[in-house]
Amino acid sequence: MHVDGDAVRPKTEADEPGWEVDPDDDWGVAVVATVGRQLRLRREAVGMRAAEFGVAVGYGEDMVYKIESGKRIPRPEYLDKADEVLGAGGLLAAMKEDVAKVRYPKKVRDLAKMEGQAVEIGVYVGLSIHGLLQTPEHARALFEARQPPYSQEEVERLVAARTARKSVFDKSPATAISFVLEEAALRRRVGGTMVRRQQLEHLLGVAQLRNVTLQVMPTDTDAHPGVDGKIELLKFADGTAVGRSDGAFNGRPTSDPKELRILELRYGTIRAQALTPGESITFIEQVLGEK
Structure with a gap:
């Protein structure tokens, strides 16, 4: 034989x-x-x-x-x-x-550990789709576009690490997670037509999770506190929190209560200006249906 x-x-x-x-x-x-x-x-x-x-x-x-x-x-x-x-x-x-x-780079392990311990996560991202929301194909296309280029081995390692972070969605009790994404990130054709379509379909699936709130910030809105860059907020069961913003405190992570209040105010304002979760799902469906 x-x-x-x-x-x-x-x-x-x-x-x-x-x-x-x-x-x-x-x-x-x-x-x-x-x-x-x-x-x-x-x-x-x-x-x-x-x-x-x-x-x-x-x-x-x-x-x-x-x-x-x-x-x-x-x-x-x-x-x-x-x-x-x-x-x-x-x-x-x-x-x-x-x-x-x-298996994954140390800085990614540290981030995944914090996300895994958080009881509440809030994220605003402007130029890209947040790592927790990316499909493996979308993530691979982003890593392959980096300059200077990664080796193929490093690309695969980073993709696997980013994908592994998604275990935060499976926690019990569930972590309350909110995302605000810019319209431009949804329209960017990362990885080509099929990869982009799969990414948008994945976003719609995640938006249906009971512990997830996903909102879209339309491009034609007025200026908002997120124009300076990404904002991330993680809150833990013991009452502590950590936050970071590209446009505040030199971009460094902070656990100072006064600085956290500033980030929370900015993030709250962004969420108020964005489309509602229901409107955001409809918006993503419209983008998905466009040629």
């Missing part, structure tokens, strides 16, 4: 771009090195050579060595298969949780 060679070809680095270890992320380097060492010790304990193990898990020998030496981040499927092949009784598979935390 003929077997398709692609079905059995061992995976290499080219098959899994974006799973390199960031050398500047000390904690990430330590975690991946520890996981790699455990994988090697388990493999050697059962007397299995790297090449033999690679065949069993579907990876090339070179990739096995790089994962075991802490130079590559193992995918969850790799750890599951390794656990099964080496008879680790779930100990290797359990490392997926630690690996997931270092």
Whole structure:
């Protein structure tokens, strides 16, 4: 019987771009090195050579060595298969949780951690669609347009990180999230016609979530406090909050009550000037229907 060679070809680095270890992320380097060492010790304990193990898990020998030496981040499927092949009784598979935390750049992890802890999130963005609202295809098109350009591996890593942040929508109890987007961001043809259409359809889907309020700021409105740039507000269960605005306090994050009140006033004014949530859904549907 003929077997398709692609079905059995061992995976290499080219098959899994974006799973390199960031050398500047000390904690990430330590975690991946520890996981790699455990994988090697388990493999050697059962007397299995790297090449033999690679065949069993579907990876090339070179990739096995790089994962075991802490130079590559193992995918969850790799750890599951390794656990099964080496008879680790779930100990290797359990490392997926630690690996997931270092899969993404440190600054993205820090942001995702804050978003995950927040009980209320408010965001105004002017030039683009906010990261929490982007489809993977939209995000990829944005990252590929950056100058100087990212490597393809870094693009994939950043796309995966941005997509992972969307777990904030699945929290229980749910986080109250409000967005105000500029009309221009909806009309920009990022990634081409199909990617733009999918992005608009995704926005309509998110707008239906009970814990999400999505509003559009039409271009033909008067000046508003968001013309200076993005505003972000995160509130936490213990009563604390953090905010940031491109046009205030040098763009730095702040938890000072007086400065937060200023950002809240600006964000409240923006929401009051934007279309209502119902009007915004109708507006997005109209943009979606345009040629």
